[in-house]
Amino acid sequence: AQKVTQAQTEISVVEKEDVTLDCVYETRDTTYYLFWYKQPPSGELVFLIRRNSFDEQNEISGRYSWNFQKSTSSFNFTITASQVVDSAVYFCALSEAGGATNKLIFGTGTLLAVQP
Amino acid sequence: NAGVTQTPKFQVLKTGQSMTLQCAQDMNHEYMSWYRQDPGMGLRLIHYSVGAGITDQGEVPNGYNVSRSTTEDFPLRLLSAAPSQTSVYFCASSYDPYSATNEKLFFGSGTQLSVL
Numbered sequence: 001a002q003k004v005t006q007a008q009t010e011i012s013v014v015e016k017e018d019v020t021l022d023c024v025y026e027t028r029d030t031t032y033y034l035f036w037y038k039q040p041p042s043g044e045l046v047f048l049i050r051r052n053s054f055d056e057q058n059e060i061s062g063r064y065s066w067n068f069q070k071s072t073s074s075f076n077f078t079i080t081a082s083q084v085v086d087s088a089v090y091f092c093a094l095s096e097a098g099g100a101t102n103k104l105i106f107g108t109g110t111l112l113a114v115q116p
Numbered sequence: 117n118a119g120v121t122q123t124p125k126f127q128v129l130k131t132g133q134s135m136t137l138q139c140a141q142d143m144n145h146e147y148m149s150w151y152r153q154d155p156g157m158g159l160r161l162i163h164y165s166v167g168a169g170i171t172d173q174g175e176v177p178n179g180y181n182v183s184r185s186t187t188e189d190f191p192l193r194l195l196s197a198a199p200s201q202t203s204v205y206f207c208a209s210s211y212d213p214y215s216a217t218n219e220k221l222f223f224g225s226g227t228q229l230s231v232l
Contacts, residue, residue, distance in 0.1 A: 047220040102210050102221050106158035
């Protein structure tokens with residue numbers, strides 16, 4: 001069965017600190033997709049990234065970076081020099097390749113609080 | 117661009133009442149889905165549709181009905197509301213449910229439902 005585990009329920013950091021949000025997944029599929037979504041206090045869900053299982057290159061987008069390691073079934077998300085605006089709940093999600101590719105299995109989320 | 121529109125934003129029901137949560141998208145997306153978000157549970161898929169006239173169950177379908185008579189609309193019906201259905205509901209859509217290049221789901225802003 002597919003499963004996504006975000007073991008960190010809440011993280012609190014001070015502005016400008018780096019922070020890494022962990023995501024571990026389980027799947028029997030050889031082809032799958034991994035996602036990160038951000039949910040700020042306003043409640044909407046904001047897409048951050050999608051990765052397919054054949055692309056293990058790390059990705060950097062501004063202060064955001066993602067580390068995908070199939071060997072450990074992890075897809076971790078790092079925010080460099082955190083800012084108050086980064087305060088949100090972050091969800092990691094997994095979908096299979098067969099059938100509807102957007103049937104997402106979400107983790108339980110990590111609440112990130114960035115203090116000024 | 118309206119994107120994915122959910123109505124109402126807030127709703128309070130009494131146990132046993134019925135209601136329909138509305139979801140409409142104006143992006144000509146084939147794929148639409150409903151998720152519920154509960155504290156500590158992340159988002160869980162209720163029902164989804166890969167096109168007009170086609171629906172299927174997700175992870176937690178019990179107590180909910182859906183239909184897809186048009187590409188634009190995907191209403192979620194609660195026939196007899198129960199306190200366990202108190203949750204935040206998100207509708208989401210994407211263009212092609214089967215495409216490997218499908219980048220992301222577009223989420224609505226959510227409906228907060230309380231069942232007393």
